[in-house]
Amino acid sequence: MDTLLITGSSGLIGSAVAARFARRYPVVGFDVVPPKTPASAEFVKVDFTSDESVAAGLNQIRQCHGERIASVIHLAAYYDFTGEPSPKYDEITVRGTERLLQGLQEFTVGQFVVSSTMLVHAPCRPGERITEEWPLETKWAYPESKLRTESLIRQRRGSVPIVVLRMAGVYDDRCHSIPIAHQIDRIRARTPTSHLFSGDTSHGQSFLHLEDLVDALDRVVERRPALPSDVTLLLGEPEVVSYDALQRELGRLIHGTDDWVTLEIPKPLAKAGAWLQEMMPLAGDPFIKPFMIDIADDHYALDITRARDLLDWEPKRSLRETLPAMVAALNADPVRWYRENKLGVPADLLEPAARRKRAAGEPALPPLGALALVIGGFGLGVLASRLFESRQTSDAGRQ
Numbered sequence: 001m002d003t004l005l006i007t008g009s010s011g012l013i014g015s016a017v018a019a020r021f022a023r024r025y026p027v028v029g030f031d032v033v034p035p036k037t038p039a040s041a042e043f044v045k046v047d048f049t050s051d052e053s054v055a056a057g058l059n060q061i062r063q064c065h066g067e068r069i070a071s072v073i074h075l076a077a078y079y080d081f082t083g084e085p086s087p088k089y090d091e092i093t094v095r096g097t098e099r100l101l102q103g104l105q106e107f108t109v110g111q112f113v114v115s116s117t118m119l120v121h122a123p124c125r126p127g128e129r130i131t132e133e134w135p136l137e138t139k140w141a142y143p144e145s146k147l148r149t150e151s152l153i154r155q156r157r158g159s160v161p162i163v164v165l166r167m168a169g170v171y172d173d174r175c176h177s178i179p180i181a182h183q184i185d186r187i188r189a190r191t192p193t194s195h196l197f198s199g200d201t202s203h204g205q206s207f208l209h210l211e212d213l214v215d216a217l218d219r220v221v222e223r224r225p226a227l228p229s230d231v232t233l234l235l236g237e238p239e240v241v242s243y244d245a246l247q248r249e250l251g252r253l254i255h256g257t258d259d260w261v262t263l264e265i266p267k268p269l270a271k272a273g274a275w276l277q278e279m280m281p282l283a284g285d286p287f288i289k290p291f292m293i294d295i296a297d298d299h300y301a302l303d304i305t306r307a308r309d310l311l312d313w314e315p316k317r318s319l320r321e322t323l324p325a326m327v328a329a330l331n332a333d334p335v336r337w338y339r340e341n342k343l344g345v346p347a348d349l350l351e352p353a354a355r356r357k358r359a360a361g362e363p364a365l366p367p368l369g370a371l372a373l374v375i376g377g378f379g380l381g382v383l384a385s386r387l388f389e390s391r392q393t394s395d396a397g398r399q
Contacts, residue, residue: 003025003065004021004069005027007029008074009031012170017075019040020214020217029043044057049088054103068108071113072104073113083141085141086141090145093148097153113163114150115167116164117167118166118206118300119142119146120136130301132232132306139298162231165233168205168208169205173325174340185346187260188330195260196265197243199296204242204243205300206240212317243262249323
């Protein structure tokens, strides 16, 4: 049976995809780091910044499995949360893909599937829906690197059929979405920023449950003979939960309140606050960066008609319905939840003295730090797909 190759196989998405296909295919996973749990795929360490490493990985496939590959699912990529250009976007995401495509010319490849992002498109207005033909507009380094990679693939694919998946932000039952996790953390702690947002709170964006993404990838691979030789698909939930609705539902689930209030503040004020947070050591290393202010309320609602028609696929889960599971996981084992979501564990969960101070009403932050947070307060949740679908698709590609 032909091999299935997954790059970024140790990441959240890669490991889930490997587990699904290992039942039916010999699966080989390329990644720069080994998987954290027993792998469903044969692991090969590959550094996508190195010509030699990529060539050696492909040579190992040739020696062990032959020259026929049913599908390449290319998930490895670079990302960071600074918003600043980085040479790694070119070295890993763009040139790493070029190295892989060049090496694959010596194989018989049934299909090349690449993970991209809905953020290569311009945002829409409430009531509109983005299609695959919607105008392209990249606002920061991550989606810009994805759009460049899409173009490169079309130039270098040769005769290999390609599928470009422009995905919404990915999450699962334990969250594993950095922006949503930060939003949950803020509301749990009742920080000043949990009640402030720089933009229109009626805006929101599409998300995508990990299991629905794996289902889509399953259909992409199994239907490869019937798919067009060059096709782009948007994948995401048709329902868009507004930022205000998300805030209110999290407030209800975490604190039992039905009237969580979120105030809209001007973007210039929010930018000033974000800058202050970066400058002030008492505030730590803040997740919010000034560049995020301008895109905080960008609205992304997706038209998934093409995926329905070609894959007979649509999401079976929704962010709104999954929020209770996320909060239940948090309540069941808060320390584990924070660590799994790559957040610092709050002092009140670790130190009895800090917990007593919080109960007594003492501030969790020094007054100056709290003031900066108030000035800079704005929502992270709306940024989820911008800063993270990619996180999962890129976990293994970080160098």
